[in-house]
Amino acid sequence: MVVVAQHICGGGHKMEGDSCRCKFRLFSSAEDAFSHCTSDHGFNVGMLVRKHGLDFYSYIKLINFIRVEKPTAEILNSLTSPLPWVEEKYLKPALEDDLLLQFDIEDQLDSVPNGLTETSSLLERLQHAEHRAELAEAALARAQDDLQKMRQFAHDFVMNTEVRRVSSANTIADLEEDEENVYFSSYGHYGIHEEMIKDKVRTESYRDFIYQNPHIFRDKIVLDVGCGTGILSMFAAKAGAKKVIGVDQSEIIYQAMDIIRLNRLEDTVSLIKGRIEDVDLAVEKVDVIISEWMGYFLLFESMLDSVIFARDKYLVKGGSVYPDICTISLVAIGDLKKHADRFAFWDNVYGFSMSCMKKAVIPEAVVDVFDSSTLISEACVIKRIDCHVVSVPELQCSSDFTLKVMKTSVCTAIAGYFDIYFEKNCNKQVMFSTSPCCAKTHWKQTTFFLENPIVVEEGEELKGKIKIHKNRKDPRSLIITLTVKNVTQTYTLQ
Secondary structure, eight states: OOOOOOOEEEOOOOOOEEEEEEETTEESSSHHHHHHHHHSOOOHHHHHHHHHHHHHHHHHHHHHHHHOOOOOOOHHHHHSSSSOOOOOOGGGGSTTTTTGGGOOOHHHTOOTTTTTGHHHHHHHHHHHHHHHHHHHHHHHHHHHHHHHHHHHHHHHHHOOOHHHSHHHHHHHHHHHHHHHHHHHHHHSHHHHHHHEEEEEHHHHHHHHHHOOOGTTTTTOOEEEETTTSSHHHHHHHHOOOOEEEEEEOOOOHHHHHHHHTTTTOTTTTEEEOOOTTTOSSSOOEEEEEEEEOBBTTBTOOHHOOOOHHHHHEEEEEEEESSSOOEEEEOOOOOHHHHHHHHGGGOOBBBTOOOOHHHHHHBBBBBOOOOGGGGGGGGOOEEEEEEEETTTTTTGGGGEEEEEEEOOOOOEEEEEEEEEEEEEESSSSSSEEEEEEEEEOOTTTTEEEEEEEEEOHHHHOOEEEEEEEEEEEEEEEEEEEEEEETTTTEEEEEO
């Protein structure tokens, strides 16, 4: 791979194509450039990396420090701790598309002269030893956690006679009921509903779909699954629905009842507290089902399961469910700063190493907004859902994907987002997206950070596989298994 190589040398530097100018000489590869630095200027990049034990991020800071500050070889060779390039500002590339920053450090150092290759075996053994130590530390932590759980169980068994009389089946049922109660009680907090209603992309898309397609609702019976404050029910009533039934399990339903009365819509809109799976509706069938059921990464919370239940039980033949089409897409992200903030941060926490935390942090999917400028690939749709025909088992899926890289960079994460469509029987179709290239929504994007960033080149096809399934311990959360370039990592979204 031809690499542009710039280094410290007396005088200025000038880039020409894929070469490096040092004084009056040009180099077409990093190996030649590093050899020249060693032989003519007494500065060995590899020795400096070895001397200070620089990792991936420290190496990036070193290169940027040299480019920005232009120190002499004598200064670099004499440096001791604290190193002058530890500041976070040196994570920002000094040159745009600096290919030196995209080296695999170990591959780079294998080609550096003056005996560095003699230490590669020792370094590899040291890295393996450190990895085994981290695994042992993690295993010890799990064992201690299991021991504490066993102690607590033994204590409960001895002190609580009721525990001894309850069957294991009932215990599991109670735990599941508790999880359901926690989930629905969270939607009793007004702040959640305020955030959702203030999400203009979300709320105005539903409003526009309903108001711009009144023929779908006029004189129809409408079911609003998970109605919350009743905003969608009121939209449907204003569009001419004959009857609207809103169902919600959370305590917000009582506020929704006041809202309906305040707007004098009680003759059209009726609300029921309870799970759609448990309540009895006053009608046998409905013509339209509307619901804002989407969670992070679309499927988090598993509320689509309830919409499917309502569809199969209550929707008249030929009736409609809205939104009707949903897609999940993946894109590649290149953001070294965010990656360092999440992982390299643990290397030095107020002077203490907490690097063992990395193994615990990596499996956590991150819900956040990422800058569209860090997007380095085209999007790939991995799942398409038609709410009129999809079944609950089909929501757990596995899909191959190919991300076409748009620019040479370092892939630090794979991110997911979803698009929502209102299409069936619509005179005016409406859609909205949670893509980073569109207006921000409260769903943001779901990011899966890679433990080891991957160097990618423009035009490259980054292939992988993703598997999405429910967490057995908490069916409303998700487990996502992601394979990229034959490296597999499992993430939780909860």
